[in-house]
Amino acid sequence: MALFKLKINGKSQEVDVDPKTPMLWVLRDHLNLVGTKYGCGVAQCGACTVHLNGSATRSCQLPVSVVGDNEITTIEGLSEDADHPVQQAWLKIDVPQCGYCQAGQIMNAASLLKSNPKPSDEEIEAAMSGNLCRCGTYTRIKKAIKEASNNINA
DSSP: OEEEEEEETTEEEEEEEOTTOBHHHIIIIISOOTTSOOSOSSSSSOTTEEEETTEEEEGGGOBGGGTTTOEEEOGGGSOSSSOSHHHHHHHHHTOOSSOTTHHHHHHHHHHHHHHOSSOOHHHHHHHHTTSOOTTOOHHHHHHHHHHHHTSOOO
16 A cells, blocks of 8 residues: 545545555545546556546556546546536537447547537547547537537637
C-alpha cells in the first residue's frame, strides 16, 4: 500500500492503495465516485472514460501510480449542474437508452470537442469509435455531439 495525493474534479484527495490499482477502482471503491463505469476491464469499451488533464483516458487500465500531479476529471466533475454543452445536448437529443455507457460517451465527446470544437461527421465517428453502446444509440450520439458543437466556446 502507498499513499497517493490526487487532484480529482478540482479537489485534492488522498488514497492509500496498492500502486497497481486502476484509477477506476480508486474512483469507485475509495472515493465513491461511481459515475465512471466498469465495462470490459481491458480499455476496449470506453465505459470507464475519464479526463486526464482534459484528454479522454480509460481509467480501467490507468494505474494510480502513474497519475502523479495530473488532474483527473470524472463525469461528476464535468460540470456542477449538468450544464456542460455535451450533457445538455444529450438531454435535448434524448441519447441514452439503458444509459450504462453514457458517462464514458459524454466524457469522450467532451474531450473531442475541447480539442476540435467543430468536428466533421467523420471526425466524430473516428473519435467515438472506441466507445461501445450496447443499445446502438450511435446515430443519436453523433447528433448530440453536433448539437453540442454549436454551443461550445472555441
